[in-house]
Amino acid sequence: CHAAIIKMDLKKKKKKKLYWAHIWMHGTPSICQLRLILYILHVCSVISRFTPEILRKGIHGDTMTENGCEYRERVLTMDTMNPNVKRVEYAVRGPIVQRAVQIERELKMGIKKPFTEVIRANIGDCHAMGQKPITFFRQVLALCSYPDLLEDGKFPEDAKSRARRILQACGGGSLGAYSTSQGIEMIRQDIARYIERRDGGITCDPDNIYLSTGASDAIVTMLKLLVSGEGMSRTGVMISIPQYPLYSATLAELGAVQISYYLDEDNCWSLDISELRRALQEAKKHCSPRALCIINPGNPTGQVQSRQCIEGVIRFAAAEKLFLMADEVYQDNVYADGCKFHSFKKVLFEMGLEYSEKVELASFHSTSKCYMGECGFRGGYMEVVNLDPEVKVQLTKLVSVRLCPPVPGQALLDVVVNPPQPDEPSYDTFIKERTDTLATLAEKANMTQEILNQVPGIKCNPVQGAMYTFPRIHLPPKAILEAKEKEQTPDMFYCMKLLEETGICLVPGSGFGQRDGTYHFRMTILPPKEKLKIVLAKIKEFHQHFMAQYS
Amino acid sequence: MSFLKEISQLVKNNFLSGIDVLSRHAAQISAEIQQGERRNYNEVLDLSSGDLHRGGIKPITFVRQVLAACLYPALLEDDSLPLDVKQRAESLLRECDGGSVGSYTDSSGIAKIKHCVSQYITRRDGGVPSSPDNIFIKSGSQTIMLKLLIRSKDSCQTGVLIPVPTYASFTLALEEQGAAIIPYHLCEEQGWTLQVEELRKALHTGRKTCNPVALYICNPGNPTGHIQSRKSIEEVIRFAAEERLFILADEVYQSCVYADDTEFYSYKKVLSEMGSTISSTVELASFNSVSKGFMGECGLRGGYVELVNLDPAVKEYARRLFSTRSCPPVVGQMALDLMANPPRPGDPSFPTFSEVSVFAELPGISCQPLKAGFFVFPCLHFPPKAIKWAKKRQMEPDMLYCLHLLEETGLHVRPGCEYGQRKDSHHIRFNIMEDALQRLKTFHTRFMKEFS
DSSP states (O other): OEEEEEEEEEEETTEEEEEEEEEEESSOOOHHHHHHHHHHHHHSGGGTTSOHHHHHHHHHTTOOOTTSOOOOOOSSOTTTSOHHHHTOOOGGGSHHHHHHHHHHHHHHTTOOOSSSOOEEOSSOOTGGGTOOOOHHHHHHHHHHHSGGGGGOTTSOHHHHHHHHHHHHHSGGGOTTSOOOTTOOHHHHHHHHHHHHHHTTTOOOOGGGEEEEEHHHHHHHHHHHHHOOOOGGGSEEEEEEESOOTHHHHHHHHHTOEEEEEEOBGGGTTBOOHHHHHHHHHHHHTTSEEEEEEEESSOTTTOOOOOHHHHHHHHHHHHHHTOEEEEEOTTTTOBOSTTOOOOOHHHHHHTTOHHHHTTOOEEEEEESSSTTTOOGGGOEEEEEEESOOHHHHHHHHHHHGGGOOOOHHHHHHHHHHSSOOOTTSTTHHHHHHHHHHHHHHHHHHHHHHHHHHHTSTTEEOOOOOBTTEEOOEEOOOHHHHHHHHHTTOOHHHHHHHHHHHHHOEEOEEGGGTOOOTTOOBEEEESOSOHHHHHHHHHHHHHHHHHHHHHHO | OOSTTSOOHHHHTOSSOSSOHHHHHHHHHHHHHHTTOOOSSSSOEEOSSSOTTTTTOOOOHHHHHHHHHHHOGGGGGOSSSOHHHHHHHHHHHHTSGGGOTTSOOOTTOOHHHHHHHHHHHHHHTTTOOOOGGGEEEOTTHHHHHHHHHOOTTSSSOEEEEEEESOOHHHHHHHHHHTOEEEEEEOBGGGTSBOOHHHHHHHHHHHHHHSEEEEEEEESSOTTTOOOOOHHHHHHHHHHHHHHTOEEEEEOTTTTOBOOTTOOOOOHHHHHHTSOHHHHTTOOEEEEEESSSTTTOOGGGOOEEEEEESOOHHHHHHHHHHHHHTOOOOHHHHHHHHHHHSOOSSOOOOOOOOOOOOTTTTSTTEEOOOOOBSSOBOOEEOOOHHHHHHHHHTTSOHHHHHHHHHHHHHOEEOEEGGGTOOOTTOEEEEBOOOHHHHHHHHHHHHHHHHHTO
16 A cells, blocks of 8 residues: 655644645555545545645645646635525525425426426415505505606596605605615604504604615614624524524524524413523523514414513513514514504503613514515614614614615605595595405414314414414324435425425425424415415325325 | 613724714705705705716606506506507516515516526627526625625634725725725826736735735726726736635626727626636626616616626525525616616617816816716815814815815715825815806815915
């Protein structure tokens, strides 16, 4: 045997570190074989700390490669990329959706499948599933977009007056001008008044309103502000399990510590303060907890928190000095009897000065959900309460980096908070459209939980609000084993099979977080009623077949 | 007392200092005029940003008609809209789920629109192929690229070379990501050209304190109005190849070229014609947007990045990052489609500027010729008396100049100190519009007299 010893220098801040690797080979290794060895070693974690450049230099020095080209390693590789990016995952648009897109392409090409269409029940997109936009909103936006239409007799006067007012607040009277980074002032004032009406008169300062590109943009901005420190003092953020994966993805991207608190599945996914306490105590050992995020109504769980629960959370946050982030984008989507949406701000202020002057809160809302379903506009805002004035200055600077939120989205927000009034021409149509939309959603929520609960092995909590169901599925051990062999989480394995056999695209519960050893999927309740019935029937059939196959 | 005092250090170290006194003053004056206060001008002329509509330019009718029809499809039944508008709106709505602009789209943008953009790029570059797979629709996509490149947790900061002068919000984005800024000076005397020697010098200095990975270019230049020659682009690419730098090419002003003897060359095109060792290895991200150019639709937030020679594995992560932002605003995507595939024929209603030495007659001001983009960056030669006066007021001389210019003529332009300039030199960023020129002339003559 000949030993080919490869010596590599690793220069680190003027200190030389030598790494040795011994390779035993038969015969004399050629350049190609050495390159192959190095490539294999590179793949192994043994030399994963070395950059490709070191490897290159170790073999080639500064010489040419065999085919005469100067070998140039990329600047941006998996090794040199920001390591935080690798931890980012977003299941809602993740691998199962990519497969669904592929299948759609295959169907278009004429490939035969046991189904004729893919049903995308993975994402909370109402219009994509056939829900109609609110006529009044679209009229106002069309008028803003092409103001010549203001002379057109086919548009109602109330839509025109709102369009004129919005355009007056835009630079150069155009939706195409930049707005200030915080958002058009008139619109923030209108939103403040809307919030005051919603919360029974509690004052809202327009200066505390920040318009954003969907609620997601504002959530990420707040998290950016909150995350700081190193090691033990690194920011920890409490998020619910299960949660909407924007939170986990952003915490990964920012390198913050995720502090998971479990919602109680046996009690309609309610929030238990003792669980919050447990999670916090545990977290204090290795990070600096600074914020508590709560989604109400919940995604993916659909629970609507009781007023009592919200008070408990506020008391907890006050005692533990946590910044509260209240994601309230589904605030109009409340279906179950006895459930009501209570805004965190309202409850906070009704708890007296002891809390309302102390607790720091950011509430988020958007045009994407509720009865509007206007996801594609990327309209949203947050209201900050009791923010330190110096921090607020920093926040205002931070949002200026992205210049401004899309102005059509801002305009849409304005008309959402200024809907037709009873004495206006568009009122009747508007009320009918809004009522019908919400009623249909309520019907579908009910239907979904009823039908799924009839399936042995599927248990579904009541869909009290939002747009999803997150049923628990009991998977036989054989299935779990096969999933492991395929290197998939068991619920991903289940959902992939469901997709391949029925064309229904759901998101596995592992994408949202769940207790160890439990499995779920998230399905939207958005497909049109008749189609939804068929979808639910197919899931029932698939589940029974799956259970039989793997028992 | 708030416990949130200890916020992210990255956010604290922001470039822009405090609240913008100039913008606040402009807003105040506008409000006062509205309330009836009399001044020697009727309104504030706002040239503070590259925002055509705010500056009084009207949007393109075809664009707005198509968008209106997409927003409110009942208009498609109307006689009020021309046929080509309706056809375009219908074809765009077909690409939207549920036929609605309110639906989410693919995170990187609607496939058909990306295809349209790739065709636009191919036409622009005389046939150099462009794949929709390498195109991501997103406004502000520079931030996503920075997120990939910048390792904020490393003890050795990641560095990015940026030109001086450069526009402020990009610098802010760099600071936000925790990047080290390595400035390279553009050569004012030669029309704000990019000298490779200067790049080399800057890089050498930068390497002492950080790990430079990227080179940011703005061509056509903001605020300089300079356009790079083909030769200059080749030199820069070769430099990036030798020194292993990722090129971030901000080309948003590419359709605003005025001088007859000038032509815009995209970095991609020049790269593709430089021999396989370079053309297949140098990594490039090229940015474009509907905010500039003939449409000027800043508020719609439509833009794209084309990635060249990116590592496929990294591209997958880029895709993932984009997916967490859900999707770009659909109205902005449609505007992008209209920009990439405008109606033919038909001249866009874009104001044409001529390359004229407009400041020739004014003492104390010198300006490099405007070749492209929206702005020029004239140099103000302040007499010593003026410098002293600014020092007493504890303000940058050019900022103080702008404040007084605003107060006396209602003209809102930005001072050079916001973009970076050589020590003891002063500039303003200016649009050559007739009204603006007049106001500036009036003020400047008086100013120079007063401080001579």
